[in-house]
Amino acid sequence: MKKxxxxxxxxxxxxxxxxxxxxxxxxxxxVTDMLGRTVxxxxxxxxxxxxxxxxxxxxxYLNASDMVVGVEDFEKRFxxxxxxxxxxxxxxxxxxxxxxxxxKLPNLEEIMKLKPDVIFMTYVDKKTAxxxxxxxxxxxxxxxxxxxxxxxxxxxxxxxxxAGKILGKEERAKEVINFIKSIQKDLEERTRDVTPKTxxxxxxxxxxxxxxxSTEADYPPSKAVHAENVASVLGKGHKFIDKxxxxxxxxxxxxxxxxxxKLILEDYKKNPGFYNSLKAVQEGKVYGLxxxxxxxxxxxxxxxxxxxxxxxxxxxxxxDIDPAKRADEIxxxxxxxxxxxxxxxQFGGFGKIxxxxxxxxxxxxxxx
Numbered sequence: 001m002k003k004x005x006x007x008x009x010x011x012x013x014x015x016x017x018x019x020x021x022x023x024x025x026x027x028x029x030x031v032t033d034m035l036g037r038t039v040x041x042x043x044x045x046x047x048x049x050x051x052x053x054x055x056x057x058x059x060x061y062l063n064a065s066d067m068v069v070g071v072e073d074f075e076k077r078f079x080x081x082x083x084x085x086x087x088x089x090x091x092x093x094x095x096x097x098x099x100x101x102x103x104k105l106p107n108l109e110e111i112m113k114l115k116p117d118v119i120f121m122t123y124v125d126k127k128t129a130x131x132x133x134x135x136x137x138x139x140x141x142x143x144x145x146x147x148x149x150x151x152x153x154x155x156x157x158x159x160x161x162x163a164g165k166i167l168g169k170e171e172r173a174k175e176v177i178n179f180i181k182s183i184q185k186d187l188e189e190r191t192r193d194v195t196p197k198t199x200x201x202x203x204x205x206x207x208x209x210x211x212x213x214s215t216e217a218d219y220p221p222s223k224a225v226h227a228e229n230v231a232s233v234l235g236k237g238h239k240f241i242d243k244x245x246x247x248x249x250x251x252x253x254x255x256x257x258x259x260x261x262k263l264i265l266e267d268y269k270k271n272p273g274f275y276n277s278l279k280a281v282q283e284g285k286v287y288g289l290x291x292x293x294x295x296x297x298x299x300x301x302x303x304x305x306x307x308x309x310x311x312x313x314x315x316x317x318x319x320d321i322d323p324a325k326r327a328d329e330i331x332x333x334x335x336x337x338x339x340x341x342x343x344x345x346q347f348g349g350f351g352k353i354x355x356x357x358x359x360x361x362x363x364x365x366x367x368x
Contacts, residue, residue, distance in 0.1 A: 031166060034144040034159055035126045041139045041166055045117040048167070049097050051106040052122035054145055054296025056091070058159060059120065060084040061176050061299075061334050062169045065091060069114045072100025074295065080346050080362050081259065081294045083301065087337035100295075102207045105132075112136050118166060122296065141166065145296055156180075156299070179333055183303050187224040190310060190317045196228040197313045200251040200280075203260025205293040206238045209364035211263040212256075213241050221292070221306035222255075227313055247277055254280035255309065258347035259291030262363035268355045275355055286353045287312055290327075290343050294364055300334045301327075301343070308350045323350045 028040045047069045050056040056075060059068060065088050076092045079085050085092070095114060098106035105128070111119060119140045121129065133140040143163060146153025157177045164173025201219045202212035217234040230249040231239060256264055268275050275281050289305045291298060304327035311318040327350075328338030343349065346362040 031141065031162060033129075033142040033162065034155060035129060035142045037126060037129060037142065039133075039139050039141050041141065042117045045167055047114070047116045048118050048120060049106070049111055049114065049116045050120045051097060051100070052124060053102060055120050055122040055143060057082070057084045057296065057299070058143055058163060059167075060088060060336075062160065062164055062167060062172050063336070064163075064167045064169055067167065068094060069116055070095045070097040070111065072096070072098055072106065074100025078295075078365055081291050081343070081364065082298060083331050083339045083343065084335045086339040086342050087331070087335035108132060108136050111138070120163065176334070180299070180303070183306075183330070184224065187306055187310065191224075191226040191314060194226050194314050194317065196226050197253060198230055198249075198251045199227045199253045199255060199309070199313070200230050200246060200249065201255045201257060201289070201292075202246075203257040203264050204238065205257065205259040205291060205364045208366045209260045209263055210240070211260055211267050212246070213243050214257075214260060215239055215241060216292075219292075221289070221302050221309055224303075224306040225310040225313065227253075227309060243274065247274075250279045252280060252285060253313065254278060254286045255289050256286065256353055257290075257292050258288045258349075258360060259294060259364035261288065261348065261353070261358070261360045263366075265355065265358050265360065272356070281355065284352065286355065288348045288351055288353045290347060290349065291364060300330045304330050304340070 027043055029043050030038055030040050033039055046067060048067045049070045050059045050068060051072060056071060059065060068091060071091050071094050073096050075085055079092055095110065097111050098104065116138060119132065119136070119138050120143055121140060122143050122145065124142065129140045129142050143159040144155045146155035160173045160176055164170045199222050200215065201222060202215055203210065204214045204216055206214055215231045216237065217231045217239050218236045219229055222229050230251045231241065280286055289308065290301045292302055292305060304323065307318065307321055307326045308323040311321055311323050324340050327340040331340060332338045348360055
């Protein structure tokens with residue numbers, strides 16, 4: 001009887017202890033990043049850093065800028081031309097996590113001092129991501145803009161979904177994806193039955209500013225409105241052409257990415273004969289676009305550019321659209337503020353370009 005009583009008491013004590021002690025659960029969750037890496041991240045994330053071209057932009061789109069505890073020097077030095085920084089100047093006051101810029105890795109010691117819960121990165125390979133994670137002891141999650149860095153790429157959507165899941169911003173991620181898709185659908189429906197006009201887009205940024213010879217063979221904003229891009233014969237992605245090709249192609253319309261406009265205006269002064277030999281220049285069909293690429297693709301700007309291109313080429317299809325107002329609607333949704341007027345003051349904004357007398361306040365850096 002005594003032994004039975006002892007066992008009963010022990011059972012009751014352990015039972016009481018068990019009922020008052022919560023079941024221990026893991027504080028982490030496993031996710032698969034855009035390189036296919038399995039990464040264990042905290043269930044609740046409060047502190048993050050975003051490194052690499054365009055990474056911080058995606059975080060801002062998710063309304064998660066308040067979680068960022070450090071930024072690259074690139075964001076501070078070149079605080080123009082990118083709507084997410086114009087809308088959130090407070091980010092420039094955060095501690096530095098490294099130089100930033102194409103191909104430049106963050107300073108791991110500085111990141112470790114800030115103790116982020118997660119490091120988000122873009123444009124690094126698996127080996128580099130694994131090494132940074134191993135050296136810092138902080139989960140590294142790779143995001144992607146997609147192979148072609150367009151505003152309609154599934155990898156972009158998957159990246160938004162992934163970051164949204166980690167940051168507790170799933171609903172916002174859905175809203176952003178649906179917003180981008182709705183614009184894609186609107187542009188498609190407006191221009192479905194148009195007779196395509198031929199265009200060329202020069203001055204596109206690519207790891208810095210370039211002149212008229214810098215273009216995209218499948219430039220998404222013109223593609224979205226069914227324009228016939230004369231450079232499409234070159235395939236896909238960014239291309240540098242021989243300028244003489246323009247004399248052969250003779251596009252009806254010439255669009256200039258204003259990130260490279262300063263270089264083009266300087267080139268015009270050296271060689272006006274070349275430009276004046278272009279049909280589009282002779283007929284006054286030269287127009288300015290806001291910078292498409294500046295530390296990866298400015299997605300909101302790309303969509304705004306598409307509306308302006310559509311308005312120029314097919315005015316009857318866009319008669320209800322004011323490109324400047326549409327740009328502000330896009331910026332306000334994606335980054336929280338209507339910053340078109342700031343962008344226009346810096347680069348010129350939407351409108352005709354006067355190559356002979358034109359001026360521009362800002363240009364993309366030549367060697368960022």
